[in-house]
Amino acid sequence: MANTTNGNLLEVTGLKMHFPYHTGSLWTKKKGYIYAVDGVDLSIKKGETLGLVGESGCGKSTTLRAVSQLYRPTAGSVLLKGQELTTATPTEVLKARKDMQIVFQDPYASLNPRMTTSDIVAEPLRIFTKARILSLSKTEIDERVEQLLERVGLSRFFKNRYPHEFSGGQRQRIGIARALALKPDLMLCDEPVSALDVSIQSQILNLFKDLQEEFGLTYLFIAHDLAVIQYISNRIAVMYLGVIVELSNSAELYQKPLHPYTQALLSAAPIPDPAVERKRQRIILTGDVPSPDKVRTSCYFYDRCSKRMDKCSKSIPRLRDAGSGHQVACYLYNDPE
């Protein structure tokens, strides 16, 4: 499968994920949709890390799940190594998952408490052997599991222990070993360090960087911590209410944020230095994120924007290049078509 499009490992276009819901009583039943992801375009090159940042409910995790086909998307296309996944059969999706693995946020909920460490890490290998996609013997699997555990910084003597015997950081290492087991090209990381303590967080971030170098991995990395995203990513996409509002390389985004939301987000993030904090001017956003249960006809950020204009309420700004690959969806930088 070498037919990658424009050298991109993953290409997502017009991805939408709408969840239906019902309200009201039996007689006054109303149907509606939660527009969790409402048209996301992104592409990732091999060996690159794309960071996806935004507040809770903005659709980061839903995007990741729709990309991995854990949710079948409402609309749009997901090309992994040139193969369309949205219309693929379950068997084809299973095969594709060999190239695309997920590391989850909660290292407590994402490991089966009744399975030993070695069973957890071996499970993907066993499934793929059973499905005749891989052909590994029992001893080969055992060997591979031991290698994986040592690689993520766990002694192989731990392999018969259960998840509850480990701390949060160690559990996350088990989750990473499981994701690495199939030697994937793409790792989808859903807030893998958010549940960890500060001193453990930096250990795991460094592990991600080392693994990327060693195995040439590509990451789609989600976090809500802006400093973490900046550290790990080459390019960053900022999401708000189900759409990407800004996408740029990581250094440029922090030096020259264009979208009013990105500006507010960056200025709200605390910096661990009192001397810097005293001098900072904060943009404090008013109000909360609106509920994503309406079809939008205006800019998604219109309700909370301090720089909103008339034209922002009339049509939706699309992601456009504002120079040197820095894309922004805002009428301050380009006019409505």
Added chain:
Amino acid sequence: MTDDVILQVKDLKAYFKLDEGLLKAVDGVSFDLRKGETLGIVGESGSGKSVTNLAIMRLIPSPPGRIAGGEVMFMGKDILTLDDEEVRKIRGNKISMIFQDPMTCLNPFMRISTQMIETIILHQGLDKVAAKVKAIEMLKLAGIPAPEKRIDQYPHQFSGGMRQRVMIAMALSCEPEILIADEPTTALDVTIQAQILELIKELSSRLGTAVILITHSLGVVAGMCDAICVMYAGRIVERGSADEIFSDPKHPYTQGLIKSVPRLDRTNTQRLYSIPGQPPNVINLPDCCPFFPRCERAMDVCKTKYPKIAELGPKRNVACWLYGEGK
């Protein structure tokens, strides 16, 4: 005790008796809080930050927990020796608390008005009508739009940030001397966090309330606090002003912690520092420096004795054998 010190904690100990052994959650914590000051207590999970403050409020569940020693001097009295009736007069009135998760702290079956008025009537002796006026005024101060309408709603009708505003309004409604905020913004998004921190800062300075801010986020303490205590394994390992802690950290743990946080205002091209190993299990901890297995500068003495507190200046001390007499 100097005049402006309103709360003095001396050698506070809180232990929990568990099946696995004795858990010394807080083991000899001392600090004092001045009028109008904001004190930050930083540490990782399990370091004893929250238990310290529950102990101050006499809220340790017993059994399995007990306060094993120490003093908490507030307005000339030791809170730890008062009877329950007297403690209730202080709790929620002179010292109030806000918690991490505002949903579990508000009663989901009661209107906001009922919950707020209850406290005000109890502690301030106002009648129902006056108490409601006061409650509405507090909600307005806390930045709740249309408080006259919102006050009659239930907690589930508020968003996370709004609920935390309600909690703050409630906590400050009796104009307490001290507000203890236990991870008040951890459950909130970064833009909402900025709103809530700004609100705590503004209201505490307007009402002259001293604040104890418990958090694991170094960024939050840097922007909010005058003084900082760093906790590790149930003890305060370093104390100083916010500037001293961040510009000249002394304890190897504090140094490591500050270096291991990625910073927004720097291009993080270098590899991030990380403290090796795991935080210790505080059950049956031996009497040595709990940080020595992870410390780059550990010496022989660190493995045998807990370090003496070295005074480095006024309100500046560190518990490490690298400093003071142990040097």
